[in-house]
Amino acid sequence: xxxxxxxxxxxxxxxxxxxxxxxxxxxxxxxxxxxxxxxxxxxxxxxxxxxxxxxxxxxxxxxxxxxxxxxxxxxxxxxxxxxxxxxxxxxxxxxxxxxxxxxxxxxxxxxxxxxxxxxxxxxxxxxxxxxxxxxxxxxxxxxxxxxxxxxxxxxxxxxxxxxxxxxxxxxxxxxxxxxxxxxxxxxxxxxxxxxxxxxxxxxxxxxxxxxxxxxxxxxxxxxxxxxxxxxxxxxxxxxxxxxxxxxxxxxxxxxxxxxxxxxxxxxxxxxxxxxxxxxxxxxxxxxxxxxxxxxxxxxxxxxxxxxxxxxxxxxxxxxxxxxxxxxxxxxxxxxxxxxxxxxxxxxxxxxxxxxxxxxxxxxxxxxxxxxxxxxxxxxxxxxxxxxxxxxxxxxxxxxxxxxxxxxxxxxxxxxxxxxxxxxxxxxxxxxxxxxxxxxxxxxxxxxxxxxxxxxxxxxxxxxxxxxxxxxxxxxxxxxxxxxxxxxxxxxxxxxxxxxxxxxxxxxxxxxxxxxxxxxxxxxxxxxxxxx
Numbered sequence: 001x002x003x004x005x006x007x008x009x010x011x012x013x014x015x016x017x018x019x020x021x022x023x024x025x026x027x028x029x030x031x032x033x034x035x036x037x038x039x040x041x042x043x044x045x046x047x048x049x050x051x052x053x054x055x056x057x058x059x060x061x062x063x064x065x066x067x068x069x070x071x072x073x074x075x076x077x078x079x080x081x082x083x084x085x086x087x088x089x090x091x092x093x094x095x096x097x098x099x100x101x102x103x104x105x106x107x108x109x110x111x112x113x114x115x116x117x118x119x120x121x122x123x124x125x126x127x128x129x130x131x132x133x134x135x136x137x138x139x140x141x142x143x144x145x146x147x148x149x150x151x152x153x154x155x156x157x158x159x160x161x162x163x164x165x166x167x168x169x170x171x172x173x174x175x176x177x178x179x180x181x182x183x184x185x186x187x188x189x190x191x192x193x194x195x196x197x198x199x200x201x202x203x204x205x206x207x208x209x210x211x212x213x214x215x216x217x218x219x220x221x222x223x224x225x226x227x228x229x230x231x232x233x234x235x236x237x238x239x240x241x242x243x244x245x246x247x248x249x250x251x252x253x254x255x256x257x258x259x260x261x262x263x264x265x266x267x268x269x270x271x272x273x274x275x276x277x278x279x280x281x282x283x284x285x286x287x288x289x290x291x292x293x294x295x296x297x298x299x300x301x302x303x304x305x306x307x308x309x310x311x312x313x314x315x316x317x318x319x320x321x322x323x324x325x326x327x328x329x330x331x332x333x334x335x336x337x338x339x340x341x342x343x344x345x346x347x348x349x350x351x352x353x354x355x356x357x358x359x360x361x362x363x364x365x366x367x368x369x370x371x372x373x374x375x376x377x378x379x380x381x382x383x384x385x386x387x388x389x390x391x392x393x394x395x396x397x398x399x400x401x402x403x404x405x406x407x408x409x410x411x412x413x414x415x416x417x418x419x420x421x422x423x424x425x426x427x428x429x430x431x432x433x434x435x436x437x438x439x440x441x442x443x444x445x446x447x448x449x450x451x452x453x454x455x456x457x458x459x460x461x462x463x464x465x466x467x468x469x470x471x472x473x474x475x476x477x478x479x480x481x482x483x484x485x486x487x488x489x490x491x492x493x494x495x496x497x498x499x500x501x502x503x504x505x506x507x508x509x510x511x512x513x514x515x516x517x518x519x520x521x522x523x524x525x526x527x528x529x530x531x
Contacts, residue, residue: 046072049167049182051147053077054084055102056190056415056422058130059491062105063430065136066488072138074180076145076169083127085193086120090216092249093120096241096334097277098496101289104130105427105490114280146170148177150185153411155530159184159437165411185412186430190422196242197389204355204371212359212366213237213385216246222384223253230381231257235368237356238388239264239321241333244343246386251346259348261368261376265390266458267327267352269309269318270335276317277334277496284500289493291505292317294512297468302523305460324352328460351376356385403447403469407440407529418445418527419477420470424491428477431485439480444517446472446524465524472520475513 048064050057053075064071079087095102099109099118107130111118118126131141148168157163167180199205199213214222223234234250236243239262250260276292287295295317300308306328312318319335320327321343344350351370358369366383368376406413406429413433419425432439446469478486486492494502509516 044072044181045164046074046180046182047161048073048184048186049180050075051077051185051187052084052189053079053082053131053141053143054086054127054190054422056426057084057186057188058082058104058127059423059427060186060188060415060430061135061139062107062130063427063434065134065139066106067431067434069136070138073135073140074182075139075141076147077141077143078146078172080143081124081128082131082141082143083124084190086123086127088193088195089120090242090245091120091220093242093245094118095123097273098280099123099126100280101277101491101493101496102421102423103127103491104134105423106488107134144172146172147187150410150412153185155407155409155411157411158407158413158529159433159440161437163411184433186426187408187412187414188422188426191391191417193391196238196387196391198387202355202389204357206358206369208358208360209237209356209368209385212383213387216242216386216388219246219249219386220253223250223255223258227255227257227382229257231259231379232382232384233259233261233366233378233380234384234386235261235263235356235376235378236386236388237263237265238390239266239268239350239352240331240388240390241270241335242391243388244270244321244333244335244339246388247343247346248339251342254346259380260346261349261351262321262343262347263351263354263356263370264321265353265355266329267320267324268333269313269320269327269330270333270340272316272319273334273336273339280496282497282501284498284504286497286501288497288501288505291508293467293471294508294516297464297471297516297519298512300464300468300519300523302461305464308464309460322350322352326353329458330460330463331458332463332466349376359383359385403525403527405445405527405529405531409530413440418447418469418473420474420493421491424489427489427491428474428481428485431488432477432480435482435485436480441529443480444472444476445527446520447527449523449525468516468520469524471509471516472524475509475516 048071050060050073057075061073061075064073077084081087094117098115099111100114103109103126109126111122148170151166153165161183164181164183165185167182167185168177169180170177199207199210232255236246243262247260247262276289278286296312309318309328309330319340355371356368357371360367366378366380403416403418404414406415408414415425415429417425419428448465494505
């Protein structure tokens with residue numbers, strides 16, 4: 001028994017302790033590990049090393065499982081359990097869209113109502129059950145592991161299965177680094193969520209709000225505390241999806257005397273869920289989600305985004321809080337009519353196109369200074385500023401803001417969000433890699449003509465360019481795949497519509513294919529390997 005404990009402790013330098021296994025580690029799998037490791041260096045060559053075990057990484061596994069079920073695969077993630085950023089999201093987060101449009105392709109949800117917007121715990125359960133039940137014995141998930149770098153590869157070896165790369169990994173428990181040899185390295189970190197923006201990274205803030213700011217993750221516990229007759233104010237910083245989620249939560253859970261204020265920052269528009277997704281089953285007469293994506297870019301010419309967005313508002317595809325006509329910033333957020341009503345009814349004031357700059361307590365009055373020069377003067381007993389700043393704006397390396405060709409200079413493959421959401425992108429491009437590796441180098445793929453992030457804020461053109469490259473890249477990929485490959489993707493948004501509408505949508509895309517691709521050539525940028 002003592003020898004067994006010693007062996008297990010040695011193995012724990014590289015794996016999660018078996019006593020706290022949330023993954024499918026079979027006891028029989030520990031014996032061969034003694035032969036595979038040599039002082040922290042793996043002696044075997046792995047077919048695929050997948051970085052990330054969230055929405056993106058697990059869909060890469062699903063594609064490999066379908067076409068190469070006997071391949072050796074190692075999937076690593078900095079979290080203990082599968083789920084990626086969903087392990088860090090706030091407890092009351094829900095999917096933007098009905099759950100069948102999300103998750104792992106081909107893996108069923110344990111939910112009965114197809115229209116349910118799955119909460120965080122159900123999403124994590126879905127991801128965990130895929131790892132527990134659906135990955136082959138030659139696939140391994142290793143949590144608490146950080147991807148450090150890849151060496152020994154270049155542009156010519158990214159899709160070459162005969163060439164190997166040396167991948168350096170780090171155990172987050174012991175901080176020890178070790179190396180793995182892999183034929184293909186798929187960097188599948190999705191949006192690479194590491195938390196929302198902070199007062200320290202907010203260029204509009206002077207730092208004085210930190211004393212009264214709370215994380216959105218802490219909102220439920222703060223809200224649940226008995227106010228004992230106190231009058232509290234919750235000032236939500238940020239009017240994106242996290243901010244509207246927080247307002248909806250407060251609508252349902254705040255105290256009787258509590259008041260809510262929302263400072264939106266850039267005013268935003270959202271998809272109208274009832275128009276874009278609707279309820280299942282849909283009527284074939286209603287446009288599919290893919291149809292709506294085509295409507296978004298049909299009239300876009302590269303310099304008329306605000307006008308196009310205003311027309312989309314009139315058609316009922318988009319809306320904004322308070323029906324603010326100046327709102328033109330859009331990043332694919334989805335807001336139902338019921339959510340919109342709750343936000344507008346719970347907020348004592350919605351302050352559009354302004355930012356929280358500072359905070360002071362003066363003679364018993366709470367002063368929230370805004371960047372416009374205006375102030376919120378609050379005579380409440382307690383004031384909480386709820387941090388719902390964007391998780392995207394300050395991260396130039398996020399694939400939501402920066403497009404690069406999948407083939408990277410170090411020989412890795414980074415699919416990002418080139419085909420839309422990370423899960424769909426990883427599934428389809430991993431399938432392409434397995435079907436036709438040479439196609440990865442010659443397929444026309446498009447990205448933003450100029451990057452977003454620290455040097456360019458998300459603006460009206462962002463979502464137009466994002467939607468255009470999504471449609472163009474999907475059409476490009478479809479040319480290199482079999483029909484069975486395309487139909488195997490259960491995350492395809494077109495599947496939310498009846499068969500008749502699906503057929504109409506496909507015919508429409510084919511009829512407009514040349515228009516979409518020529519627009520992408522003109523408005524977007526053709527991506528080149530290694531750039």
